[in-house]
Amino acid sequence: WHWLIVLVIVMLVFGTKKLRNVGQDLGGAVKGFKDGMKEAESSADAGKTEQLDGKTINAEAKEKVSNS
Template identity: 65%
Template sequence: MGSLSIGHWLIVLAIVALVFGTKKLRTAGSDLGSAVKAFKEGMGDTPTPAANANAATIDVQAKDVSAK
């Protein structure tokens, strides 16, 4: 079986619009856009290791606490 053509995608889009309605799709699209924007802003706020080079470093040692 081959991939779907543009005609198939238009039919699928029409069925989705009929099932969910255009208002719900518009709301879902704006919510998705806001989430992606917030994610990108959140990823940009993380400090890089070079920017954090002057910060105090705490060394810790992990211990194995598995049951014996």
């Protein structure tokens, strides 16, 4: 019940239009954050693939040196 009273008071003070705008801004920020996280994960995965290729080349070079 307390939260309902607080919500009614906030709506009276700020009005529904401002609350709607705040909601849209918050939703846009969350969407932008999620898109950024997906982009960061995809670029991190690409970096890991390149790094693994480099380790494989180094391992082969060490084996050749140790066999000589």
